Amino acid sequence: MPIRQLPDILVNQIAAGEVVERPASVVKELVENALDAGALRVDIDLEEGGVRLIRIRDDGGGIPPEELPLAVQRHATSKIGSLDDLEAVATLGFRGEALPSIASVSRFSLISRREDEAHGSALEVEGGRVGDVTPRPHPRGTTVEVRDLFYNVPARRKFLRAERTELGHIEEWLRALALVRPDVELRISHNGKASRRYKGDEDLFSGARLVETVGREFADNALRIDHSAAGLRLHGWIAKPAYSRASADQQYLYVNGRAIRDRSVAHAVKQAFADVMYHGRQPAYVLFLELDPTRVDVNVHPAKHEVRFRDARLIHDFVYRTLHEALADTRAGQTHHAAADAAMTAFAAVPASGAASMPDWSRPMPQPNLALRVDETRAAYAGLYGPTPAQIASGADVWTPSPMAPDAAVDESGALVPPLGYAVAQLHGIYILSQAADGMIVVDMHAAHERIGYEKLKTAHDGEGVRTQPLLVPQTVAVSEREADVAEAESATLAELGFEVSRAGIQSLLLRGVPALLAQGDTEALLRDVLTDLREHGESLRVRSARDELLSTMACHGAVRANRRLTVPEMNALLRQMEATERSGQCNHGRPTWAHFPLAEIDRWFLRGR
Template identity: 35%
Template structure:
């Protein structure tokens, strides 16, 4: 009996349908491929028209170089392209497309019509393809450029068509593809129409910021910070959002490489690292970043849609982006501004009640201060003891712009390089036991400088034992006392560890903690890290851990919380890097040691806390990314009291 071969060569029609499934996922995929073809044709104008979310009609018209009549059949043939000649060309691609798959794939699953008139030709030519079946080429009258019309997308693949979402959702994907090209090449004149309604009409010759305003509005662009850096022949530039401008998803993070929208996990990681501590956990910064580099330094042929690329030196770009953003943030004003909503909105009653309470407190407090000044006419001596941590008499020298000496990376490097595989010994300060209060963070006898931004006269006011209100050059500033103190302590802890000068308090009677066997093992495995932070821990029997010493700046009552929190993080199922573990532990230590909401502060403590705003790297955000202060500007006050336009 003759056996039948089980392996067969697929027919061209089946091959094309498989290829179409890889390249063309939905109508937005068609838009992307056709827009890139128009860019490669060196056009100055692109008009996009769609109906029913692109399922019924997609029409794109450009004024580019056009296609010669004899080349029309090749344009819809698989693996036929004008952009490559040999394999080596793949490693220096300068065009958006290069595989020669898009038009052939689209024509295989739709009613496809291609009309084009090349430069120098007096008349155009038209080619129709119905689900892979070509018709004869016929002449047609048209202006220079190319017009592609796709009807009934996926008409011969009903399963794929069935899985298309609602027209509004599909158009949302189309609009996103349109906006990516519009931002990548703002010089282009572009329009987008859906079901006969004009959605976007973008003029030619715009600057990037102008185009961003058209898409996102001035409420976003007013909070964008320009950045630019260059290393040899690699240029990185664009705009990043002020930390107060953040989103719930990463959809507002755009990366462009040589005019092409890309996705790169490493660069997005660098972006998020730069915003660490500036944006709240779970929120994401806004960024529009552009990379320009020679084509031979990047491989774009690693993904069917060319959205993922492989850089020859990805670490260089990572460092460029991270250092540029950190430098820019050090040089920028990251303070948040408070804008009160107009009266009549649902939140107005609550806001009005809070304003009335603040006004009553202000009046009462002002009377007390004036009576006190008239009666005594004295000020606190600069060397008077203060139970709050006082600021150094001179601001600490900050690192030069662009240096990461005080950043998380340097912190990690210092921890890892402080002795190789040998345990690093932290200088133990031999001293008497000290009181375990928040005032132990620093010597109280240091002089307290007056905050540079605070106006002279009546000092600051504490409201509800939670917020500090003061008048500054920017307007009325409201400070979250816990958030600001947390930032001050976090940077102080970090700097002490970086400089290997953690002062340690030895306990006469070790603190014993009852933990699980697993937690004890995890903590003992990290003894070196704990010791470098000022904790000396030892096993004290089964399921017990003894803490023999702790950092001086931590009170006794928070030691147990910090150690248990550290153990919980070690035992979590999440993948935590060494740097993240160290940083989060510092966050926890600062949070536990900082003054709390509801804790009343003396005038000296308030002055001391405000003075330290001038000596921290970022006084505008707590380590978790929450703002430490909000500013109600003079203009906003005038507007609320009806003084504007009088």
């Protein structure tokens, strides 16, 4: 077959295969065009999941009548004019492929009017064949109608799913848009019935927008993130580790306002949660990454789902460290009485006396007196956490918490109470019951002590650094040529991780030393995994993860066991340690270590006040 020029209609239909995957793709492209035109209200009308009809109305700037035919031509756009513009794209759309691609596989009409025009103008396209521009009444803005999607490409249409499924994809994309553009009002109807409305004029960090998009439970468990460094800013919300998902359905990432998927950032988030997430669960987050547009290439995917960072290693490290440090501050009791969207505050240990140090768990523990009053418990810690009744009666100075310990609360008597309150009893040899300022705290003592021991072990090993254990007999490790190249280029990084390794050949390495703590494991497999991480993400946390897994096991075996009887001072000592320990809200396996029951909720159990 001779070489020949493809007809324009076929070219557009081929492009539609990349740009228009399903009705949700059409909605995405058209709504993004509306936002680029300055719209503050967008109406989305759908029929049969968008297959029969997609109508997008906006109140944006509109299109001049003479430009309507150009708008449905390939690579015609008002958003870039030079290579410099392409390298610093700030708009959602810019490729000039969406409208001609959509028009080539549907019955398409475009109506628009600018503010200074007496009437609107309309253009119709059927199966890629462009009609004439005609006058049409229309308010300021633009309306695009897409009917009978893929009517002329039956092979594509048969791959569409059920109406409910296609509608679900549209609603999910609009939810993601509503999170990043709370200033825009979105009205959605399906089959003639209003289905959802997102109000405009809201702040990016408004609690109302978070609730109506991701849900009340996420909002109640959200931790606010806002950190800037090296010309980067990461802000938004991450859900507390105790709030996790079976799937990645609540993971929203935006780069300069564009919703994207990125393996490197997703890996950084996963690594940040690795130490606090229950096995097999997924973290939930809404994160906005902002950087200079010249440092990110958005022109790597026809549908603009992916980007390429020019400093991918820096981005990965920035995201990981920001979230890792934020999660480290999730100490038990820290935020149970604070608003869900309050900014996270670093929490430091309150100065402790000998009485508040961790007890010697090896000695016999007498059964605590279950009738012991909280006042008596408080008396033993008067110098640490609030006054005794005698101090209040005598008018003595009342202890106030350090500025580094902002989570102390005031009970009904006016006394300051630590975040996890004062222990009153041990339940079934497993749980500690504590009276907090505004209710009851229940602590899983084994899970809590396990985390405390684990964090102490990590701190000790971090202080020493990763020691290398030389091998008596160096080992030859077979790798791919690409892995050998990485090992040679990253020899200094490997040394920091405890590996003494050099290149032995095109596809082989000579391993002379391994991380001492992990010397009994499969160090060759670990080395290969580290090389894979360095190649794909620019850094590796494999050694740290393997080390942490070993330390976690050690901490678990060393933690206080169920049915070990604790005295009330020992229980209080454990509570104070929890308040001062990083990540103490979860055990080493991601399970919660404590629960809070507000007094109002307990009152409802017994119908008090009704």
